[in-house]
Amino acid sequence: MSIADRSAGAIETVGAWLLGLLWILPLAYAAWTAFHPAAYATRFDLLAPLTLANFVAAWEAAPFGRYLLNTTAIVTMILAGQFLVCTLAAYAFARYTFPGKSVLFALVLMQLMVMPDILIVENYRTMFGLGLVDTIGAVALPYMASAFGIFLLRQTFMTVPKELEEAAIVEGCSTLGVLWRVYVPLARPVFVAYGLVSVSHHWNNFLWPLIVTNSVETRPLTVGLAVFSSTDQGIDWSIISAATLMTAAPLLVAFLIFQRAFVQSFLRAGIR
Amino acid sequence: MAEIVVDNLTKVWSGSPAVDGISFTCASGEFTVLLGPSGCGKSTTLRLIAGLEQPSAGAIAIGGRDVTRRSPAERGIAMVFQSYALFPHLSVAENILFGLKVRRVPRAERDERLKRAAQTLGLTQLLDRKPAALSGGQRQRVALGRAIVADAAVCLMDEPLSNLDAQLRQEMRAEIRSLQRRLGMTMIYVTHDQVEAMTMSDRVVLMREGRIEQQGTPAELYDCPASGFAARFLGTPPMNLLPAAIGAGLLPGVPAAAGGSIGVRPERLRVGAPGRGLAASIEAIEYLGADTLLTLDAAGAKLIARTDGHARHRIGEVVGVSCAAGDLHFFDAGSGRRVEANGNGCNAPERGEGA
Amino acid sequence: MAEIVVDNLTKVWSGSPAVDGISFTCASGEFTVLLGPSGCGKSTTLRLIAGLEQPSAGAIAIGGRDVTRRSPAERGIAMVFQSYALFPHLSVAENILFGLKVRRVPRAERDERLKRAAQTLGLTQLLDRKPAALSGGQRQRVALGRAIVADAAVCLMDEPLSNLDAQLRQEMRAEIRSLQRRLGMTMIYVTHDQVEAMTMSDRVVLMREGRIEQQGTPAELYDCPASGFAARFLGTPPMNLLPAAIGAGLLPGVPAAAGGSIGVRPERLRVGAPGRGLAASIEAIEYLGADTLLTLDAAGAKLIARTDGHARHRIGEVVGVSCAAGDLHFFDAGSGRRVEANGNGCNAPERGEGA
Amino acid sequence: MSRLRASIHASLLLLPAVVLLAAFTHVPAVRTFIGALYTTPRGNRPEVFIGLDNYRHLLDDPVFWQAMANNVWYAALTIPLSVILALVMALAVDARLPGRAALRMAYFTPTVLPMIAVANIWLFFYTPGYGLLDQVLGLFGVAQTNWLGSRDTALNAVIAVAVWKEAGFFMIFYLAALQTIPHDLREAAAIEGASRFTFFRRVTLPLLMPTTLFVLVNAVIGAFRLVDHIVVMTRGGPDNATALLLYYIYEIGFRFWDSAYAATLTTVLLAILAVLAAVQFLFLERRIHYR
């Protein structure tokens, strides 16, 4: 590497890290306030005493253990549903031609635009009709077919080299076989990306779960978290931060584990 | 068992035909080579037979069944792709076993076949690698392995040996040929290597710009090229094509009047003392180890003659070039098609059957 | 101008060396061929020289400058990749012109060079196509075109002609060679085709399992193979290697005692009436058009002899096989290295300079 | 494969998605939009058909126009900023930077953190006087600013939060897509002497286009859909300075319980989004090389 390259590299590294610091600032702040008494929430003093009291207070304000379990069940269910439903649909959109394809695709994209909140009243009525109110299934069901996922996977599938599909077909793969053995493994980084995003999103989803569930046995973490936000008394940053860290920690850990999956070496050397 | 009949097959890519109404038959258990210059439609033909492209016109039958509208999986074929088409996420072993797993071949048999194929192909050490960590030739061998283990009734191979060295290629040639015989596979094999075409095939289909220029046994093609194109395409160095006026000088008694061109293969030319045959001067000498190629100039026409490895000639030397009567080929001036002049009929010699 | 010095270069992939301490020099303006069996490290060597891989040890100098730690762009090279590495979203013309645009070559010159290259490569009709709509050989030609237009001082080519038919390949060979001469490029060229190696190169570097087996002019390698491996690697069909005890029968006066093996090239064998030389029976006859290959059995050892195209032999016939004194090569039993027995020194014949 | 069979396969693959989408999106949406032609039904007053009256009202609604203007500004800033930042981030963490695992994490955190909590933290950053922003700016002698409490700065302050939230989200998709670019193209370009920027512009960017289309469509839609932080931070205030269309819809629908008018607004918003998405799609899809 030349000197010019190296210094360019150094500038980029510094720039990337500055941006990173900026981006992590809220989390850093949350960590700061969560581990310090409320008095230090807005003052940064290296000698400030550490405490776990905020976590204790937050933990006790709601049955977080149970909520954690519920949330895990909900996001797992949604993710499994989305992977299945979206993969199938995206495959059809990416590799088949059939009459009405573009109209159907436009209809799918519509869902990206229709905000689910607007449909809450209607969807509640549907769930009530199905007798699903206050079940985990009711929380998950409306999100299983995700236009976001279909669109994303379609875009990805369309970049998979066609010859690989052809090779698989010649080897005797059925339609689903090709999907499962070629497209899905080749799109792995995108599946990981989608999985992380979907889990994060539903981990933090609040309004619909609040509306459609009534009992501790079905409610997700965010409902517990909401106890601390928007109170009449103003904001207690210490407790909110502690609760936030508590609820987000599993996600952060999951991200650290899965981020490696973005780096897949196998497509790196040219396969012609 | 699995005869392939291609009938009037046509494939048009945005206006220009890549394959233009070709018909040929590959009998069951026969080894057919598709030969032709780059871009003439060999791969396209193969892909049409495999069902990977929809023909614009024409039909394909395999084993007596019209499969024109059938999916590739239903055609019972194995295929080596020119671009290898290895699955980058699978190891060598998984790549080779892909089809067997899909078809639920029992594990023990799978392992057995893998072991054999890996041995044949010299891949035993590499079974756990991903394709990205292989050399070009190794990738090609993996692609070959995938077709070999399939034991399909029909096998299509698209330049499967192009990235292998001479020695390995020779071994593979023998291996593929014997495998094909042993299993009675019907093979369609694309190659640009005429030695492969000559040594392996039962039948050669020579293509040119989407059409069939000539088809027949290798000897037929070599000894009786149907056109100037066919004559020059087979053989290295290619056949010399001379204007009839000049070429007539090679052999007494050849009429120069007819026009058109006269062809003679480099290895058939005898280079001797000046005075006998056509007078020519040596322009270049190329030493190939086993042979030496002489580039000759005869009245402005260029000829190449192949002589012994250590033939002692010098550049600039004037020599006489001649040949035997049966060695001359006559081609029409306009169409380039063969003319059977002077009762110079074509009789391909018997072909010695290889080991 | 641009001499390439490779010094003790090593590249280790997860434990096993792909290139294992090789050193060679390619003088400025010289044409060097890297030859060797599949997986021996040719591409890796080329990629190391290009700067696409970091060597595990050793150094590379280009034009007297140590470039071991330099980026590929700083090395002033052009390269043809074995995998082509075409940009899938760019047309043929854009692919070929990519480097020139990057280097801000003026438009007029760019167009000029593109036109010339496209003509040479027969791509003129295809300039607007995307790589996906090209045949294998056409893709390879585009990759070649990219290197040709670059006019770089150093040019690296990795099996650039492997997917072309014989005729086109021959044209390309001549074209590349003349281009290289005209521009005084320093060329390192990987091929598995020994004809290419023999006809194009000034120097051949023969590799085996990451090491250099032998290097020298093509004639040196062909006539004085340094080992049994080298002897068999060059030449098709390869040199016959016989146990000394049997091989001694070819020529009167050869001592059979020494052990080891005796090599003789197929084209050097004379097949005549029984009684003269080694007695052998004909096992197979392979007709190649220009020649016929005879597979012979002499006391259990197999030999191949190359004879004239239409030599009339029959399978099972018993013949006598002999050769001239200078045609025998002796190799050590253990190491396989050449033994200069009986003052049988090696003198490569002068190599006629091609046109 | 025959066309008929292809169609059958495709419809089977699409069936689950279509059923779920229809049940939970299209049917309710259509029912909602029909509602836009009626007055809002209340417990003690049944709905009355009024045709396009709701749309007429919308044209005279100053808050709607204000929200529209806000949203246009909001979109004009958040879309390019977040998409470009996302790409920059993805390129940064795809390269061999020291500590890129940590960096990936940093960029991705906004996606992981729940918005209700995070918006509160941002509230602190923006607090006049002792908020982090003022504390830092104070070091440079900048006077206190009531970032969220003043009409001039509130919208931009909210935009910063949106960019922060979206960029890391999109980065993930760019990062995944970068992995599918064959390495030998980079090598070929390096040999041709292409600078990293040239390679990026001429090769990476075109090959990322499928992802860019995806990200752009989502960014546009996101610019009209992401309002959680508004709910917590400004509630559309001060004086509607940060009211975005969806927030306004939310207010009409869930505070005013005027479902008919909310449906009217939603129809309009949906029409805007559909047009924007379709334009992008039709414009870009044909230029994308999918391989």
Added chain:
Amino acid sequence: ETTVNMYYPVAVGGPITKIIDKMVADFSAANPDIKVNPIYSGSYQDTITKVVTALKGGNAPEFAVILSTDMFTLIDEDAIVPFEELVSDADKAWLDGFYPGFMLNSRTGGKTWGIPFQRSTIVQYWNKDAFKEAGLDPEVAPKTWDEMVAAAEKLTKRDTSGNVTRWGVQIPSSGFPYWLFQALTTQNDVILANEAGTKVTYDDPRVVEALQFWVDLSKKYKVHPQGIVEWGTTPKDFFEGKVAMMWTTTGNLTNVRNNAPFPFGVAMLPAKVRGGSPTGGGNFYVFKNASPEQRKAALAFIKWATAPEQAAAWSIATGYVAVTPAAWETEAMKKYVAEFPAAAVARDQLDVAVAELSTHDNQRVTKALNDGLQAALTGAKEPGQAMKDAQAEADRVLRPFQ
């Protein structure tokens, strides 16, 4: 056994859900034939959303705690039943046992629709250290607007470069500025809405005058921060010493008590023409879809929860104002007030308290006011103009109800 579902919001800090659960458990112990099922439903806003959604889905709860100002909304949705239909004659007295200030928001058209439960009002808090520092009597809060301005001018502190390091007074104006503004209008002796909830008086000169005063606090006297002041951060500003006096809910009592690092005082709001403050907070509502037994069961719980002992316990645990005078007479409450006299300030202010602004289509009508207030406070409009615009919008919205 009768099962009834109760939705309830959490609007103050502390383990409210646990307190409710305990309350329900105690109730069940006393009434084994009734099963109350408490369902935490987020904030007030979330709760009304959940309730109306469930209502429209045909699945409303039997009773709920919802903002007192949502009374008209619920009536318009035909969702709730008036308590007169539920109670026996003997219980009529029970209805009259609450502070009238709270009942103002619970009755309309001669019917009682809600029962006060978690109620609050606005009071002023002051920093005694700051008062001392500014040379003011730390034990006496300003009693009138003029006194407040005078004190605030002394309390406002600037550093050498002119930046304010402490404001004199702070009245939050984010989110629901109408509520705090209502304190100012009440003190200027004007009521913003009629009892039927069909008319508002936003453009009354006295209203404009009150708004002018609020604007002047920062514009003219420069003792109040510029622009919109965030409700959520106001207590923190107070703790940080960034303001010396703040107006906020009595619900903050416990919070301030725990977190203020200095001695502080709590007082009734200052007067202009009169003293006064609006009330706030949530009432119990009983829903129509409840069966007669369920209604009875709900009523039983409501009566139990608002009985003196429970009301006192609830008040002490949460900081809400106990809703009946009787509750203040309990031993527990007396002891609490003795310990913490500030707790009684809210009670004393109830005498002059008025109903929180509440009309038909309540949120829209208050939004009109909120927008006007924020426009004036940010300087986008003159107070007079702002209130005229707000009045016009409110009139438009209310026309169908008149």
